[in-house]
Amino acid sequence: MxxxxxxxxxxxxxxxxxxxxxxxxxxxxxxxxxxxxxxxxxxxxxxxxxxxxxxxxxxxxxxxxxxxxxxxxxxxxxxxxxxxxxxxxxxxxxxxxxxxxxxxxxxxxxxxxxxxxxxxxxxxxxxxxxxxVAGGVPVIKGLREGAAANEIERVYGILNGTCNFILSKMEAEGRDFADVLAEAQALGFAESDPSFDIDGVDAAHKLSLLASLAFGTQPAFGDVAATGIRHVLAADIAEAAALGYRVRLLGLAEAGPAGLFQRVHPHLVPVSHPLAHVTGATNAVVAEGNFVGRLLFQGAGAGDGPTASAVVADLIDIARGEFGPAFAMPADALTAQGPADAGERRGRAYVRFTVADRVGVLAEIAAAMRDAGVSIESLMQRGAHADGSVLVAIVTHEGPERSVAQALERLRGSQSLVGQPLWMHILG
Amino acid sequence: MxxxxxxxxxxxxxxxxxxxxxxxxxxxxxxxxxxxxxxxxxxxxxxxxxxxxxxxxxxxxxxxxxxxxxxxxxxxxxxxxxxxxxxxxxxxxxxxxxxxxxxxxxxxxxxxxxxxxxxxxxxxxxxxxxxxVAGGVPVIKGLREGAAANEIERVYGILNGTCNFILSKMEAEGRDFADVLAEAQALGFAESDPSFDIDGVDAAHKLSLLASLAFGTQPAFGDVAATGIRHVLAADIAEAAALGYRVRLLGLAEAGPAGLFQRVHPHLVPVSHPLAHVTGATNAVVAEGNFVGRLLFQGAGAGDGPTASAVVADLIDIARGEFGPAFAMPADALTAQGPADAGERRGRAYVRFTVADRVGVLAEIAAAMRDAGVSIESLMQRGAHADGSVLVAIVTHEGPERSVAQALERLRGSQSLVGQPLWMHILG
CATH class of the missing domain: 3.40.50.720 (NAD(P)-binding Rossmann-like Domain)
Structure with missing residues (x-):
C-alpha cells in the first residue's frame, strides 16, 4: 500500500x-x-x-x-x-x-x-x-461528472432541509408556519436565528454552486433572487393540495441567451413529480439534460454522518488522484453571464390574497388581473378567519411573470387587501 | 487545448x-x-x-x-x-x-x-x-465514488425499465400482465422475446455489478436468485394497494457475515418509500450507507439519449484522466463471497394463492402456515373468478423466509390450489 x-x-x-x-x-x-x-x-x-x-x-x-x-x-x-x-x-x-x-x-x-x-x-x-450542497448526496459529482455529457437545461431542487421539514410538517399536520418553526427549533432542526434557512439564503448559496457546475458560468450568488417560506400559510398548502400540488421551497436555475436565471422561492410542485414526495429534512436535486433527460439525486441534506460522508468522498477522490477543476472546467473557461430578466419568464402562478370581507373585493382583484393581461385558470375563495378576513387564491394560465407582477403592483395599497399577497410559482 | x-x-x-x-x-x-x-x-x-x-x-x-x-x-x-x-x-x-x-x-x-x-x-x-446499469443515471459513479466513504448496508432498486413500465401500467389501468406486455411490445418498450427483461435476467446482470461496487466483492452473477413478473396479477397489485404498497421488481443485494445476498424479485414497496413513486420506464437505485443513510439515484434507464449520456460521461472521465479501478478497488482486493442462505433472512411476505372454491381450503392453508411457524398478519379472500377459483392473499408477520418456504412446500400438490402460489417480499 x-x-x-x-x-x-x-x-x-x-x-x-x-x-x-x-x-x-x-x-x-x-x-x-x-x-x-x-x-x-x-x-x-x-x-x-x-x-x-x-x-x-x-x-x-x-x-x-x-x-x-x-x-x-x-x-x-x-x-x-x-x-x-x-x-x-x-x-x-x-x-x-x-x-x-x-x-x-x-x-x-x-x-x-x-x-x-x-x-x-x-x-x-x-x-x-x-x-x-445537499449534505451527503453526491450532486456536485453528479453534475460535474455524471451529467457532464449534457447541456443542462435547468437544475432545481430542495436544497434546505429545515424548510422542507417545516413545509412537510405544516402539510401533514395542517399547522401554521410559526408554530412548526418553534417546534423545529426546540428539536434542534432549526437554528435559534433561523433566517439563513427560512429566508432562502442557505439555499441560494447552494444554488449558485449548482448553477456554475451545470452551466459553466461563474458562481453568481449576488444574482440569486431569494424568498423564503415565512409567508406560506397552512391554508396555502391546503389549497395547493386541493389542486394536486405540494408546496416546496425550490432553488431553480436556468441558463439561456437572456442570461442566467437563479431563484429560490416557494413553488407548487405537481404530485406526479418526484420532488412532491420528498418530505422531512431530505434534500433532492433534479438536473435536466438535453440527452439524459431528468436525473434525480436524493438523500440526507444535513447531519454529521451524511456531511462527513461527502467530505470523505472528496478525500477518497484526492487519494485516488481523480480530481480536476473545481467547477467542472478551468476557472478561466467559466463565463460571466448577467442575470436573466424574470419578467420575461413564462409560467403558471398561484397568487393568494388575504382580503377584507366586503363587497367588490373580488371584482377589484379580477380587474387588476385583467388589466395586466393575466388569464385566470381558477379562483377559490374560502370562509372568513376569526378576524373577518378571507382568503382568495388564484391560479393563472401560463403567461409572462411580468403580467402577474403588474397586477400585484396595481393592487398595492388597496384597502381591500390585508397584508401582502403571496405569489408562488408552479413548477412546469 | x-x-x-x-x-x-x-x-x-x-x-x-x-x-x-x-x-x-x-x-x-x-x-x-x-x-x-x-x-x-x-x-x-x-x-x-x-x-x-x-x-x-x-x-x-x-x-x-x-x-x-x-x-x-x-x-x-x-x-x-x-x-x-x-x-x-x-x-x-x-x-x-x-x-x-x-x-x-x-x-x-x-x-x-x-x-x-x-x-x-x-x-x-x-x-x-x-x-x-440504469442507463443515464450515474449510479456506478455514485457507488464507486459518491458513497465511497460508507460501508454499504444494502443496495437495491428498480433496474429494468420494461418491467417497471408493465407493472406501473398494470397498476394504473387494472390490466393483467399478458395484455400490458403485448401493448409494450407493440410500442417497442418490450422485445419480441421479452424473457431477458421480464424474467429478471437483465436486472440480475445489473445487480451483480452494483453488489460488487457496493461491497467490494467479485461480481457473482451466478449467485443472483432471479424471478420476474410473469406471475403477478392485476389482483395482486390491487391487494397490495389496499394494504398501502405498490408492486415493483427490485434487485436487492446485501453483504454480511453469512455471505452475499443477491435477489431480483417482485416486492411490495410501501407508498411512503420513494421507489413506490417511480413509474414507467424510469430506473432508480437506493444505496444505504452507514454514515450517509439512504441515497437515491433516479432517471431514464434506457433509450439512446440517456445511454449515450452515460457512455460519454465515461469518456469525459477518461479525457480528464479521472479514472481508477473499474470496481472501485483493485481487482485483487475484491473478495470472493459465497451466497448467503435466503432461508435465514427475516422479513414480511405477501403470499397469494389461487384456490378452488370449496370447503376447507382456508383451513388447509392456515394449517400449513401454522405448522411451518408462519405468523399471519392479515388474510384476504376475494370473490370467485369466472372459472370458480378464488384468490387468497396472506401477509405474514416478520419471520424467517425458511418458514414461508416450508409452508409452501407443505401445500405443494394440494388439490385445493389452482396453479402456483405467488410469494412477494415486502421491502422493509
Missing part, C-alpha cells in the same frame, strides 16, 4: 467529529477503496478542552487554524464555516501553499469560489466541496 | 447513433468540460450500408470489429452487446493492446467483469461501464 493521504482538520463541531468517527469506523474499507489510508494528523478548533466523544490526543493540536496550511499534510479540510474570516484565510493559505482543500462551506464558495478555484488550478491541487 | 481523445466505436445501433449525435450536438461544451475534444475516428458495425441518420463518411469504417483495438485511438467504445462473442473478444483485445475500454454491456461484465478489470489494471488503462 502506498503512503497515506495526510489530513489536517479545521473545525471540530458536529461535522468535524463525524469525519473523525467515519474514518475510525470505515478506515480499513476506505483504504481498500482509495488504494491508500486516509489519516488525520493535525486538528484545530476554538476550544481545545471540549469533550468531543473521540480521542483527540492522537492528533497534533494546532491553536492557530491558519497554521494548518503549513502542517505536514496533503489536504486541509475546513469545517469552520463563514463566508470570510478564518475559513477564507485558511483556504487561501492552504491553496497558496500548494495543498489540496476540502470544504463544506457553501457561503465561502458562493462568494469566493472563482478565486479559490483559480488558486487551486494554479497550484495544481484539488478544491473539492461535495458536502457544501 | 491539448490533443483530442480519440475514440473507436463498435456497434452502430440506437445507442451508437446516440453517442455520435451527442458528440455532434454537445461537442464544444464537452471539450470545455473535459479540457480536450472527444473525437470519434473509427467505427465498425455489421451493416455498412444502413442509413443511420448521421454522416458516417467522416469516420474510418473498419469491417473487422476486433481490429478497432488496433486503430490509432485512445479508447474503444463497445455497444455490440452479448456476454461473449465479438464483444468479449474486442474487450480483451483492446485492453491487451493497452487502450481504454468503455461499454454498456452488462451481460459481459456480469460474466467477465473481474477478468476485464484485471486486464485494465495490468495495462494501466480505464475500464468503464456507467451505461451498463
Amino acid at each position: 502506498t503512503k497515506p493521504l495526510r489530513i489536517a482538520l479545521a473545525g471540530l463541531g458536529t461535522v468535524g467529529g463525524g469525519v473523525i468517527r467515519l474514518l475510525d469506523t470505515n478506515g480499513a474499507l476506505i483504504a481498500r477503496r482509495a488504494g491508500r489510508p486516509i489519516e488525520i494528523v493535525a486538528v484545530s478548533a476554538r476550544d481545545r478542552s471540549k469533550d468531543r466523544g473521540v480521542d483527540m490526543s492522537r492528533f497534533a493540536w494546532i491553536d492557530d487554524t491558519t497554521a494548518l496550511a503549513h502542517a505536514d499534510v496533503d489536504v486541509v479540510v475546513e469545517l469552520v464555516g463563514g463566508s470570510d474570516g478564518p475559513a477564507l484565510t485558511l483556504a487561501r493559505t492552504t491553496l497558496g501553499a500548494g495543498k489540496s482543500f476540502v470544504t463544506a462551506n457553501k457561503a465561502m464558495l458562493a462568494h469566493h469560489g472563482l478565486e479559490l478555484a483559480r488558486a487551486a488550478e494554479t497550484a495544481g491541487v484539488a478544491l473539492k466541496f461535495e458536502a457544501a | 491539448t490533443k483530442p481523445l480519440r475514440i473507436a466505436l463498435a456497434g452502430l445501433g440506437t445507442v451508437g447513433g446516440g453517442v455520435i449525435r451527442l458528440l455532434d450536438t454537445n461537442g464544444a461544451l464537452i471539450a470545455r468540460r473535459a479540457g480536450r475534444p472527444i473525437e470519434i475516428v473509427a467505427v465498425s458495425a455489421r451493416d455498412r450500408s444502413k442509413d443511420r441518420g448521421v454522416d458516417m463518411s467522416r469516420f474510418a469504417w473498419i469491417d473487422d470489429t476486433t481490429a478497432l483495438a488496433h486503430a490509432d485511438v485512445d479508447v474503444v467504445v463497445e455497444l455490440v452487446g452479448g456476454s461473449d462473442g465479438p464483444a468479449l473478444t474486442l474487450a480483451r483485445t483492446t485492453l491487451g493492446a493497452g487502450k481504454s475500454f468503455v461499454t454498456a454491456n452488462k451481460a459481459m461484465l456480469a460474466h467477465h467483469g473481474l477478468e476485464l478489470a484485471r486486464a485494465a489494471e495490468t495495462a494501466g488503462v480505464a475500464l468503464k461501464f456507467e451505461a451498463a
